[in-house]
Amino acid sequence: MNRRDFLWRLVSNPPTTPLGITTGLDPYKPDQLLSQDDALHLLRRATLGVSRQDLARAQQMTTRQAVQALFSGNQTPNPPPWATIDPTTENFPSPDARQQEYYRRYAELQQWWLRRMITEGGFSILEKLVFFWHNHYCSDYLKVYYPQYMYLQNQTFRQMAWGNVRELARAMVADPAMLIYLDNVASIKGNPNENFARELLELFTLGVGHYTEHDIVEAARALTGWRIQGMRGVFNQQLWDPGVKDFLGRRGTFNADDIIAIIFEQDQAARFIATKIYRTFVYDVPNPDIVEQLAQLLKANNYELRPMLETLLMSEHFFDPAFRGALIKSPIEFMVGLCRQLSFAELPLDYGIERMARLTLELLNPPTVEGWKGHHLWINTNTYPLRERIAEYFADGKRNDNYQNFPTPPDVRQFAASFSSNAVAREFVSDVARFLLAIPPGPNAEAYLLDELLLGAPEYEWSLSMPNVELRLRSLLKAIFTLPEYQLL
Numbered sequence: 001m002n003r004r005d006f007l008w009r010l011v012s013n014p015p016t017t018p019l020g021i022t023t024g025l026d027p028y029k030p031d032q033l034l035s036q037d038d039a040l041h042l043l044r045r046a047t048l049g050v051s052r053q054d055l056a057r058a059q060q061m062t063t064r065q066a067v068q069a070l071f072s073g074n075q076t077p078n079p080p081p082w083a084t085i086d087p088t089t090e091n092f093p094s095p096d097a098r099q100q101e102y103y104r105r106y107a108e109l110q111q112w113w114l115r116r117m118i119t120e121g122g123f124s125i126l127e128k129l130v131f132f133w134h135n136h137y138c139s140d141y142l143k144v145y146y147p148q149y150m151y152l153q154n155q156t157f158r159q160m161a162w163g164n165v166r167e168l169a170r171a172m173v174a175d176p177a178m179l180i181y182l183d184n185v186a187s188i189k190g191n192p193n194e195n196f197a198r199e200l201l202e203l204f205t206l207g208v209g210h211y212t213e214h215d216i217v218e219a220a221r222a223l224t225g226w227r228i229q230g231m232r233g234v235f236n237q238q239l240w241d242p243g244v245k246d247f248l249g250r251r252g253t254f255n256a257d258d259i260i261a262i263i264f265e266q267d268q269a270a271r272f273i274a275t276k277i278y279r280t281f282v283y284d285v286p287n288p289d290i291v292e293q294l295a296q297l298l299k300a301n302n303y304e305l306r307p308m309l310e311t312l313l314m315s316e317h318f319f320d321p322a323f324r325g326a327l328i329k330s331p332i333e334f335m336v337g338l339c340r341q342l343s344f345a346e347l348p349l350d351y352g353i354e355r356m357a358r359l360t361l362e363l364l365n366p367p368t369v370e371g372w373k374g375h376h377l378w379i380n381t382n383t384y385p386l387r388e389r390i391a392e393y394f395a396d397g398k399r400n401d402n403y404q405n406f407p408t409p410p411d412v413r414q415f416a417a418s419f420s421s422n423a424v425a426r427e428f429v430s431d432v433a434r435f436l437l438a439i440p441p442g443p444n445a446e447a448y449l450l451d452e453l454l455l456g457a458p459e460y461e462w463s464l465s466m467p468n469v470e471l472r473l474r475s476l477l478k479a480i481f482t483l484p485e486y487q488l489l
Contacts, residue, residue, distance in 0.1 A: 014284070014375070014376040015284060015285050016285060017285060018283070018285045018286065018287040018288070019283060019285075019287075019322050019323070019326070021287060021317065021320050021322055021323075023315075023316040023317045023319075023320045024289075024290070024293075024315070024316060024317055025290065025293055025294075025311055025312070025315040025316070025317055026315065026316050027063065027064070027314050027315065027316070028063050028314060028315055028316045028318070028319040029062075029063055029319075030062060030063060030064055030314070031062060032062060032063075033059060033060065033061065033062060034058050034059055034061060034062065034063060034066055035059070036055065036059060036434070037324075037434075038063070038319060039055055039058035039059050039066065040055060040434075040435070040438075041319060041324050041438070042058065042063075042066060042067070042070075042313065042318075042319075043055065043058060043123075044438060044489050045281050045282075045313075045318075045327075045489060046067075046070050046125045046128065046281065046313060047070070047122065047123070047124065047125065047127075047128060047340075048117050048127055048128055048332060048333055048336040048337060048340065049333065049336045049337035049338070049339065049340030049341055050337075050340060050341060050435075051122060051340045051341065051343050052343065052415070052418040052435075053122075053343070054122050054123045054340075055435070057069075057123060058123070063314050063319075064314055067310050067313045067314050068310065069123060070123065070124060070125040070313070071124075071125060071162055071306060071310070072123070072124050072126070073120060073124035073125075073126030073127070074116075074120055074126075075126065075158050075159050075161065076155075076158075076159065077116060077120070077158075079112075079151060079155075080105070080108050080109060080112050080151065082105055082147070082148070083109075083147075083148055083151040083152075084148070084231070085148060086148075086230040086231050087146045087148050087149075088230060089230075102145065102146070102147055105147040106141045106147050106150070106364065107350070107353070109147055109150065109151055109154075109364065110349075110353045110362075110363045110364055111349035111350065111352075111353060113130075113154065113363055113364075114336075114349050114352050114353060114363065115349060117332065117336045118336055118339045118340065118345055118347060118352075119345050122340065125161075125162070125309075126158070126161055128280075129157075129161040129162060130154065130157045130158050130161055131332060132276075132277075132280055133157035133160075133161065133168070134153075134154070134157055134363075134364075134366075134371075135366065135371040135372055135374075136203075136204065136276065136371065137153075137157075137168075137172050137175075137178065137204060138181070138203075138366045138368075138369050138370070138371045139153060139177040139178055139180075139181040139366075140181065140364065140365045140366055141364045141365055142365065143180065143181050144177045144180050144181055145180070146176070146177075146180075148231065149175075149176040149177040149180065149228075149231075150177050150364055152175070152176060152177065152231065153175055153176075153177040153178065156168070156171055156172075156175060162305045162306040162309060163304065163305065163306070164302070164303050164304050164305070165264075165273055165298065165303045165304075165305050166260060166261075166264040166302075166303040167303075169200070169204065169205060169260050169263070169264070170256075170257065170260045172204070173196075173223065173226065173233070173256045173260065174226065174232065174233030174234075174235075175233060176228045176231070176232065176233055178196070179196075179226055179227075179228055179233050180228070181369075182195040182196035182199055182369070183195045183196065184196040184223060184226055185226065185227060185228055187220065187223060187224045187225075187226070188224050188225065188239045188241075189221070189224050189225070189239060189240060189241035189242075189243075190241070192217075192220040192221050192223070192224050192241065193220065194216055194217065194220040196220075196223060197216050197217075197219035197220035197223055198216050198220075199369055200219065200223075200259075200263070201215065201216060201219065201263070203369060203370060205263050205264070205269050205272060205273075206263065206266060206268050206269060206272055207268065207272050210266070210268045210272075211248065214246070215247055215248055218245040218246055218247045218254075219245075219247055219259050221241040221243065221245055222241070222245050222247065222254040222255055222256060222258065222259045223256050223259060224239060224240050224241045225237060225238075225239040225240030225241075225255075226256070227239070235255075235256070240255065247259060247262060248262050248263070248266065250262050264303060267295065267299070270295035270296070270298040270299045270303070271291060271292065271295040273295075273298060273305075274291045274292075274294035274295040274298055274308070275291050277294065277305075277308070277309060277312065278290065278291055278294065278312070279375070281309075281312065281313065281318070282312070282317070282318060282323055283323055283326055283327065284327065284375040284376070287317070290317055294308050294311070294312060297311055324438055324439060325437075325438035325439035325485065325488040325489065326488070326489075327375070327488065327489040328374075328375060328376060328378050328379055328487055328488060328489070329378070329487055329488070329489055330361060330372075330374055330378055331355075331356040331359035331360065331361040331378065331383075332356060332361060333489065334359070334387060334390075334487070335347075335352055335355060335356050335359075335390070338390075338391060338394050338481070341435070341436060342410040342411070342412070342415050342477075343411070343414070343415065344410040344411070346406060346407055346408040347406065348399065348406060348407070351399050351401070354401075355390055358383075358386060359378070359383050359386060359387065359390075360372070360377075360378070360383060379487060384487070387487065388481070388482045391478070391481030391482060391486070392478045392481065392482060394410070394481070395410065395412070395474045395477040395478045395481060396409065396474055396478075397409020397410055412470055412473040412474055412477065413464060413469065413470055413473065415473070416428070416432075416464055416469075416473050417464065419431050419432065419435075422464055423462075423463060423464075424462075425450060425453060425454060425459045425462035426450060426459065428453070428462075429446060429449045429450045429453055429476065430446060432476065432477075432480065433445075433446065433449060433480055436477075436480050436481075436486065437480065437483065437485045437486060437488075438485070438488045438489055439485055439488065441483060441485060445483065448479065449476060449479050449480060452475045452476050452478075452479040453472050453473070453475065453476040454472065455468075455471070455472050455475060457472075
């Protein structure tokens with residue numbers, strides 16, 4: 001498949017049918033060490049960017065060992081200094097002073113998370129799943145207002161990242177950020193607010209067509225009575241509607257716990273989550289047979305996510321060649337990936353946040369309660385050329401706002417030295433392209449990349465000690481970063 005054409009077909013005419021793949025969930029080469037190509041595919045899809053060190057580590061593992069090792073990472077990192085202070089106890093000289101401080105804190109929280117992605121998001125699925133849940137149970141800082149509550153929600157996603165899906169839904173009922181964002185904090189008996197109940201059914205658990213408007217009304221009644229007390233959501237029984245409700249074919253004096261239990265008794269709840277997982281890690285158009293098997297696995301494991309996700313990531317289906325290079329990088333995967341590929345931890349964090357926002361993804365500020373729909377929508381006539389410019393300036397160690405330099409540029413010489421082929425120009429170019437691109441370029445593109453490395457010098461003169469070698473390495477990297485194939489996973 002020509003991935004250059006494929007990229008633009010994804011953008012202009014998104015696929016509507018699954019790829020004709022016959023592979024299933026049987027383990028993929030369970031007793032063999034991962035090849036370089038297989039290791040790269042696994043790490044590209046399961047993390048936010050592949051470093052040379054991560055690749056070398058993966059190639060010393062079998063598929064099962066590598067997948068199991070991905071379920072690691074710091075789930076309780078040190079918070080920003082203000083993050084655990086009860087906002088109701090803080091005093092500010094004026095409302096304007098409070099608002100300015102909150103804006104500062106949100107910028108700090110965004111940068112705190114981006115730093116985690118770059119420096120701790122290596123051989124781990126954690127940060128990818130934290131963002132997955134942020135994009136699933138959406139809240140935005142403009143509506144929530146209190147930065148402590150957005151931090152708490154991030155920590156809930158982090159601590160429950162690959163845990164029990166049903167219990168995460170239960171946690172969102174009492175989550176202060178969610179209580180504010182979807183107005184359930186104002187829902188009382190006699191005057192229930194339907195916003196959270198509606199999104200719980202439509203966007204979080206079942207999907208359109210698997211409930212009725214009456215189910216929303218009855219769920220809203222059952223979900224009354226929740227308030228925020230300091231840093232947590234609390235249930236006030238005096239504000240709860242204790243009357244009989246009819247919900248999804250069941251009848252009783254249901255409360256929030258009952259509603260969550262009934263929802264996850266439905267086969268569709270497992271199917272809904274499995275579909276979103278498939279779209280995130282495999283392909284935009286789910287294979288219904290595979291999704292059904294994943295849903296059954298999720299239910300069979302009492303809604304623990306990890307067993308289902310491990311099965312998928314170890315499977316012949318996941319490793320099928322047709323899926324390689326078949327997803328478009330999100331702005332996070334693009335920006336963090338640049339850093340991780342070149343083992344560069346000195347990205348100015350304010351710049352990284354601003355660039356991702358320009359690429360239509362501002363952390364903690366999803367566009368709607370539906371989150372970022374992503375996939376082909378990540379690329380358009382504005383964001384594609386901007387990605388090219390960001391990558392070109394990144395290779396030079398520059399911000400592309402007023403051409404300011406990074407404090408420290410990426411060490412391209414050290415990057416080149418990590419390739420055993422670095423003394424032979426043609427092999428080196430092929431190996432670098434293979435590492436940076438999900439699908440290696442064709443012969444004409446490789447010839448172009450070789451020219452960009454040599455910059456007019458004959459092949460036999462190439463070495464890491466030749467004059468202007470860093471200029472030549474940056475020229476090669478910029479040429480690769482601006483290929484359409486670089487936007488694919």
